[in-house]
Amino acid sequence: MVPCCKMSYNKKHVSVTLPGVRGLSSSSGPRVCIVGGGPAGFYTAQQLLKARQDAAVDVYERLPVPFGLVRFGVAPDHPEVKNVINTFTQTAQHERCSFHGNVNVGKDVTIDELRQAYHAVVLSYGAEGNRSMGISGEDLPGVFSAKDFVGWYNGLPSNKELRPDLSCETAVILGQGNVALDVARILLAPVEMLKETDITQNALEALAGSKVRRVLIVGRRGPLQIACTIKELREMVNLPNTRADMLPADFEGIAEALKDLPRPRKRLTELMMKAAKEGGDDKAEKCWGFRFFRSPVEVIAGADGKRATGIRLALNKLEGSGESARAEVTGQLEDVDCGLIISSIGYKSIPIDPAVPFDPRRAIVPNEMGRVQDTAGLYCSGWVKRGPTGVIATTMNDSFDTARVLIQDMEAGKLDLSVNKPGAQAITALLQTRGVRTVLFSHWEKINAEEEKRGKFLGKPREKLLDVDEMLKIAWS
Amino acid sequence: MAASAAVRSAVSLTQRFVRVSPDCSICPLYRLNACTGATDGFTAPSRRLRTSIGVWQSGDSSSPEEEERVVNVVYIDRCGQRIPVQARAGENALHLAHKHGVDLEGACEASLACSTLCHVYVSSEHYEKLPEPEEREDDMLDMAPMLQENSRLGCQIVLTPELDGMELTLPKVTRNFYVDGHVPKPH
Numbered sequence: 001m002v003p004c005c006k007m008s009y010n011k012k013h014v015s016v017t018l019p020g021v022r023g024l025s026s027s028s029g030p031r032v033c034i035v036g037g038g039p040a041g042f043y044t045a046q047q048l049l050k051a052r053q054d055a056a057v058d059v060y061e062r063l064p065v066p067f068g069l070v071r072f073g074v075a076p077d078h079p080e081v082k083n084v085i086n087t088f089t090q091t092a093q094h095e096r097c098s099f100h101g102n103v104n105v106g107k108d109v110t111i112d113e114l115r116q117a118y119h120a121v122v123l124s125y126g127a128e129g130n131r132s133m134g135i136s137g138e139d140l141p142g143v144f145s146a147k148d149f150v151g152w153y154n155g156l157p158s159n160k161e162l163r164p165d166l167s168c169e170t171a172v173i174l175g176q177g178n179v180a181l182d183v184a185r186i187l188l189a190p191v192e193m194l195k196e197t198d199i200t201q202n203a204l205e206a207l208a209g210s211k212v213r214r215v216l217i218v219g220r221r222g223p224l225q226i227a228c229t230i231k232e233l234r235e236m237v238n239l240p241n242t243r244a245d246m247l248p249a250d251f252e253g254i255a256e257a258l259k260d261l262p263r264p265r266k267r268l269t270e271l272m273m274k275a276a277k278e279g280g281d282d283k284a285e286k287c288w289g290f291r292f293f294r295s296p297v298e299v300i301a302g303a304d305g306k307r308a309t310g311i312r313l314a315l316n317k318l319e320g321s322g323e324s325a326r327a328e329v330t331g332q333l334e335d336v337d338c339g340l341i342i343s344s345i346g347y348k349s350i351p352i353d354p355a356v357p358f359d360p361r362r363a364i365v366p367n368e369m370g371r372v373q374d375t376a377g378l379y380c381s382g383w384v385k386r387g388p389t390g391v392i393a394t395t396m397n398d399s400f401d402t403a404r405v406l407i408q409d410m411e412a413g414k415l416d417l418s419v420n421k422p423g424a425q426a427i428t429a430l431l432q433t434r435g436v437r438t439v440l441f442s443h444w445e446k447i448n449a450e451e452e453k454r455g456k457f458l459g460k461p462r463e464k465l466l467d468v469d470e471m472l473k474i475a476w477s
Numbered sequence: 478m479a480a481s482a483a484v485r486s487a488v489s490l491t492q493r494f495v496r497v498s499p500d501c502s503i504c505p506l507y508r509l510n511a512c513t514g515a516t517d518g519f520t521a522p523s524r525r526l527r528t529s530i531g532v533w534q535s536g537d538s539s540s541p542e543e544e545e546r547v548v549n550v551v552y553i554d555r556c557g558q559r560i561p562v563q564a565r566a567g568e569n570a571l572h573l574a575h576k577h578g579v580d581l582e583g584a585c586e587a588s589l590a591c592s593t594l595c596h597v598y599v600s601s602e603h604y605e606k607l608p609e610p611e612e613r614e615d616d617m618l619d620m621a622p623m624l625q626e627n628s629r630l631g632c633q634i635v636l637t638p639e640l641d642g643m644e645l646t647l648p649k650v651t652r653n654f655y656v657d658g659h660v661p662k663p664h
Contacts, residue, residue, distance in 0.1 A: 229616070229619070229620065230616045230619055231613070231616045231617070234612070234616060263619060263624065264619035264620065264624075267615070267616075267619055268619070391620075393594055396582075396594070
């Protein structure tokens with residue numbers, strides 16, 4: 001039986017269609033490009049592939065390695081949260097999906113070039129910047145953004161030289177969300193616990209030699225406005241060899257408010273109050289605590305002016321109540337001695353291409369339900385669409401919403417699917433002329449195998465490669 | 478392997494995404510009695526489940542007491558459609574849902590880490606018969622939208638004969654939600 005072979009002509013090129021041959025067909029189905037290989041990108045891809053049997057999806061990622069914050073953000077002691085990687089791997093290995101790492105969209109290839117090669121482009125590149133506190137001394141040695149600190153212990157290549165100095169006794173974290181609690185927990189967790197995780201070896205060694213014994217987690221508002229969730233709080237309360245150290249004054253009036261709270265907030269507050277009251281084992285060597293109603297106003301430098309030795313906090317009072325309560329200044333100040341200051345007040349998206357509208361105030365790509373404003377064929381999902389909050393599940397739901405909207409637009413004829421688009425073939429060729437070679441998923445699998453091999457040697461699930469050049473060498477070996 | 482490649486192409490590709498067990502009757506391996514019970518190749522969730530009664534590993538082993546251990550469960554999906562399924566005692570409600578194409582998400586593979594994608598409402602007579610949730614399950618449930626008195630996480634429900642006739646209803650809402658219960662104001 002001779003396999004049937006079809007030749008078709010269109011304006012630009014002759015293409016040969018062979019049944020079952022992956023990647024060579026000039027498919028008549030929609031071709032979609034996704035910018036960003038993290039959860040948003042993969043969940044959007046997954047939904048598109050499921051909804052349209054004729055869709056081909058290509059995921060572009062700047063790093064040689066996929067998975068974004070699942071790899072670089074989720075704490076090393078939360079490996080079960082990383083199980084989603086199995087789902088993403090299945091998506092990447094799908095016949096109609098291809099992964100292209102080592103591509104810097106905005107620099108190696110423009111959004112306009114992608115829009116020419118695809119029927120639709122989805123921006124899922126997340127939030128790689130961080131919100132600054134906007135106070136003097138913020139750039140002194142000893143002050144870090146939580147994003148960089150987390151990137152450091154999670155092996156993000158651009159944070160490998162961070163070398164935080166952990167020789168001080170007290171660390172102050174500004175912000176009280178789950179990221180702040182992750183940082184506190186990693187700073188105080190016993191090394192025995194950490195050494196079997198995928199935390200990087202250099203971070204592990206630094207933490208093993210750390211003198212940090214006290215971590216204060218500071219928030220502008222009160223206990224009823226705290227942004228972390230109960231799971232993370234419970235982990236702090238249960239940390240071995242640590243005790244909780246809070247200020248009773250911060251909890252005035254809270255017990256009375258409990259009965260009217262919705263269940264999640266109530267359980268969280270009850271646990272906090274219990275920790276505040278009971279404290280924990282007095283013999284514990286390490287302690288942690290929340291400090292409420294305080295905003296940073298200045299980082300205090302040591303006598304030589306060369307590094308942070310403390311932080312000046314302004315005391316607030318609360319106007320209003322519940323989620324919308326606001327912090328108002330009272331004029332009072334308080335200085336806290338500390339040698340490590342970590343600002344955990346939020347990530348921030350940045351514009352990657354001047355052709356894409358960007359709202360600098362909200363730091364997102366302006367959009368209507370995932371359709372980028374005034375730009376047909378351009379969509380967004382994940383943090384770059386909604387802002388940098390939420391867990392993986394939130395991003396999953398959001399990505400499914402964007403995929404649904406894109407499919408609707410396809411079916412309503414808003415995207416012209418009658419014109420053939422060349423997709424990855426054209427982009428890869430273009431990148432080649434610019435000296436950029438892509439990392440395919442099979443190449444990532446080599447990096448993955450190498451990391452697992454090195455990890456095994458150290459008794460860890462993996463030892464992450466920290467250097468992009470090393471990643472590329474192994475990928476293409 | 479050629480055989481598994483043949484299986485993959487014979488079975489609809491969408492099933493690799495929906496994480497539904499393939500229709501075994503059309504599978505050449507099944508017909509040849511060469512099936513290794515490898516629905517693992519099609520489903521993402523690992524088959525090692527952490528439950529409140531310890532680690533439990535599912536298998537396709539059939540036991541002589543199987544008939545006595547059949548548990549009938551009805552899933553009611555988001556459209557209100559009733560999906561009756563037969564399970565074996567010891568099976569997990571999330572895994573069971575996947576086997577029968579019920580759209581219950583399980584991103585963390587039953588390890589209480591994905592914030593309640595497998596959230597279900599349990600029929601009241603059967604809710605009483607379930608063991609109390611672990612603290613960790615309660616913590617996760619706190620993040621579920623439209624939490625009710627009879628809410629549980631499907632990944633933590635292990636079927637026993639006394640749960641025969643249980644109905645598990647999927648909550649209608651899967652909208653975006655904020656982790657701390659905050660509802661964003663329109664702007």
